[in-house]
Amino acid sequence: MPDVIYAQASPRSAGGTSLFDASAAIRSDTVANFFSEEAVTRAATLRLQEAGFRVLQVSPTTINIAGPAEAYERAFATTLKTVERDVIKPGAREDTATFIDTEDTALAGLVDPRNTPFEDVLEGVAIEEPVYLMQDAFAPIVDYWHLDVPGDVSLAVNADRAHRGDTTGRGVSVVMVDSGWFRHPFFTQRGYRAAPVVLGPAASSPDDDENGHGTAESANAFAAAPDIDFTMVKMSFTNSTGAFSAAVALNPQIISCSWGSSIQDPPLSAANQAQAAAIATAVVSGIIVVFSAGNGHWGFPGQHPDVISAGGVYMEADGATQASTYASGFASNIYAGRSTPDVSGLVGMSPGAKYIMLPLQPGDEIDRGGGGGSHPTGDETAPDDGWAAISGTSAAAPQLAGVCALIRQACPRLTPAEVRDVLMRTARDVTAGSNAHGNAAGPGYDLATGAGLVDAHRAVLMAKLRRQAAAEGGQLSAEDVEAIERILMESDQD
Numbered sequence: 001m002p003d004v005i006y007a008q009a010s011p012r013s014a015g016g017t018s019l020f021d022a023s024a025a026i027r028s029d030t031v032a033n034f035f036s037e038e039a040v041t042r043a044a045t046l047r048l049q050e051a052g053f054r055v056l057q058v059s060p061t062t063i064n065i066a067g068p069a070e071a072y073e074r075a076f077a078t079t080l081k082t083v084e085r086d087v088i089k090p091g092a093r094e095d096t097a098t099f100i101d102t103e104d105t106a107l108a109g110l111v112d113p114r115n116t117p118f119e120d121v122l123e124g125v126a127i128e129e130p131v132y133l134m135q136d137a138f139a140p141i142v143d144y145w146h147l148d149v150p151g152d153v154s155l156a157v158n159a160d161r162a163h164r165g166d167t168t169g170r171g172v173s174v175v176m177v178d179s180g181w182f183r184h185p186f187f188t189q190r191g192y193r194a195a196p197v198v199l200g201p202a203a204s205s206p207d208d209d210e211n212g213h214g215t216a217e218s219a220n221a222f223a224a225a226p227d228i229d230f231t232m233v234k235m236s237f238t239n240s241t242g243a244f245s246a247a248v249a250l251n252p253q254i255i256s257c258s259w260g261s262s263i264q265d266p267p268l269s270a271a272n273q274a275q276a277a278a279i280a281t282a283v284v285s286g287i288i289v290v291f292s293a294g295n296g297h298w299g300f301p302g303q304h305p306d307v308i309s310a311g312g313v314y315m316e317a318d319g320a321t322q323a324s325t326y327a328s329g330f331a332s333n334i335y336a337g338r339s340t341p342d343v344s345g346l347v348g349m350s351p352g353a354k355y356i357m358l359p360l361q362p363g364d365e366i367d368r369g370g371g372g373g374s375h376p377t378g379d380e381t382a383p384d385d386g387w388a389a390i391s392g393t394s395a396a397a398p399q400l401a402g403v404c405a406l407i408r409q410a411c412p413r414l415t416p417a418e419v420r421d422v423l424m425r426t427a428r429d430v431t432a433g434s435n436a437h438g439n440a441a442g443p444g445y446d447l448a449t450g451a452g453l454v455d456a457h458r459a460v461l462m463a464k465l466r467r468q469a470a471a472e473g474g475q476l477s478a479e480d481v482e483a484i485e486r487i488l489m490e491s492d493q494d
Contacts (some may be wrong), residue, residue: 001069001082005100006128006202006239007111008062008274011036011044011121018123019061019277020110020270025335028306028416031280035060044121051075056201057242057249061277062126064201064242069100075118076111076125078102088262090133090213091352092295092326092392092436100127110270126270131240131259133179133213134292134299134394144375145317146389147346147356150190150223156315156346157399158428159224159456162406167460169225169405173252176221176398177243178214178259180205181232182361184386192222195231198250200243202236209234212360212367216388217258219358220345220395224402224456235259241275248278253408254288256401258394262297266334272300280306288408288416290401292393293341294328295353296436299393302340303332308404308420309340310396312347313430313453314355322433323441323448326353327393330437330447341450343423344430345396355391362386403456410463413470422466424451426458 010019015033017024026034036044045055045063052071057064069080080100087097104112111125147153154160162168181197197206209215214232221228231250235243240259247255261272268276282289283306293302293309302309312327323329324347332338348355354375360366363384400423407419414422424445429452434440439447 001080001100002238003068004066005069005072005080006064006066006236006242008126008128008241008271009044009048009065010062010123010126010274011040012123020107020124020126020273024273026273026276026280028280028284031061031277031284034277040121044118047118047121057245059245059248059278060281062241062274064239064245066202072111076113076116078104078111087130087132088297097130099129107267108269124270126274128239128241129261129269129271131237131261133211133259134295134297134392146354149219149356149358150226153220153223153346153356153399157224157403157454157456158458159403159406161457162460163226165460167406167409168227169402169409170227172225172228172254172405172408173231174221174225174228174254174256174401174405175231175233175247175250175252176214176218176256177233177235177247178217179211180209180214180234181218182209182215184215184359184361186219186359187222190226192226193229195229198231198233198246200233200235200239200246202239202242203234206234209361210364212364212388213258213394216358216360216366216390217394217398220356221256221398221402224399225405228402228405241271241278244275244278248282248287252287254290254401254404255282256290256398257301258292258397260291260294260297260302261300262294263300264298264333268300268334275301276304279304283416286416288404288419290397290404292397295326295392297328298330299328299340300334302328303335303338305335305338306416308400308423309342309450310393310400311341311344311435311450312393312396313344313449314349314433315346321428321430321453323430323435324348324353325350325434325436327396327435328437329435329439329450339447342420343400343427343451343454344449345399345454346391347393347396348391350436353391354389356395357387357389360386360388366390400454403454403459406456406460407463410460411467414463414466422459422462423454426455426462427452428455
């Protein structure tokens with residue numbers, strides 16, 4: 001049992017249905033039902049503090065708290081226990097992890113406040129669960145085929161042409177929620193704009209990225225959109241919803257997340273219901289949220305209906321494309337009618353997806369973990385050189401986030417759903433290969449790559465045309481649609 005346990009306490013929902021009702025699918029069109037009245041939230045916050053909990057954060061749906069096991073057991077008349085459950089860890093490695101639960105409720109991780117002094121203000125307390133980065137490690141100056149940043153990634157997602165048209169993400173705020181961010185010379189010498197790291201609840205050491213994942217994957221966002229205003233929220237992986245809510249509080253235009261859990265079947269746990277509410281709240285406020293679909297995971301929150309779900313496509317040296325055997329894509333059993341991914345970024349192949357050479361903090365966990373050996377199982381570089389070749393859908397998510405920034409610059413009025421529509425309508429179809437779940441790519445949308453490989457240039461063209469149509473009358477006419485298709489086809493021939 002850890003010394004400190006993090007949780008999301010939900011004040012009673014104004015709509016009358018508990019956030020933790022297992023039948024409630026929390027999306028942007030329903031999340032307002034789970035907001036709480038300010039007076040109830042204030043009363044709940046005060047009582048939690050009086051009971052000895054640290055209040056880390058307050059959002060429209062939950063209160064992020066921290067305390068020892070004894071505080072939970074005393075306040076809620078319960079007994080906490082540890083449980084080992086199956087998870088998928090970085091490198092698509094199947095393993096187990098320790099979760100905290102009670103025997104009071106059927107819903108995993110839910111503490112029931114009924115028959116306690118909190119029953120009039122709280123409907124439940126969700127104990128946070130561990131989440132994992134969706135990546136694998138490797139490093140520089142090697143003989144096998146790989147991509148470099150920023151050039152190869154920018155070219156492969158067709159962002160160079162958008163940049164030459166002066167669409168570079170300037171003025172668009174992008175926040176990543178990840179392991180941290182190290183001010184590597186790769187970023188500083190190119191003049192990328194990055195604000196100081198913001199610490200999520202329970203995170204520490206803002207100048208260090210001990211794992212390296214956040215630093216490395218952020219280079220993908222800059223490759224797609226070099227002039228974004230970038231901020232990293234360093235997360236504690238035992239308090240992921242708290243970190244996500246810290247990102248929402250910064251009021252960015254885009255949030256990119258390359259982590260999650262593997263959840264194939266309902267019901268969602270209490271912690272995941274709270275996370276779904278946080279995501280839906282962000283999207284309903286106009287924030288574009290991008291999540292990795294997973295690396296063989298049944299990715300959550302990557303399958304949430306409001307997020308842009310990032311899958312994977314592998315590009316050969318000759319430009320040929322196929323579905324990544326490392327990346328997830330599936331029909332959700334949790335959200336009816338939801339299939340993932342929506343669209344794909346660049347991801348390597350199994351066994352390790354060692355594909356994109358990325359900067360990180362020298363000697364960090366990823367750098368040390370890939371030392372020695374030959375490709376594809378080894379690193380072939382020193383364990384302290386500050387570079388690694390990693391990908392997975394961890395790389396795809398910030399690539400898509402960067403392209404979303406280009407779209408927002410081209411047409412600021414587009415909603416998150418409209419931005420997703422632009423990405424999917426303009427993606428390059430991928431018809432070869434199959435993904436980690438064995439789903440085959442084919443013409444049109446499929447479970448292997450979604451709509452295909454993201455195409456930044458085509459997406460920006462469509463966004464500009466939508467902006468022009470809105471200025472001239474609001475809705476796209478049939479002639480507008482035909483003009484867009486004609487211009488996109490002509491751009492492909494240039």
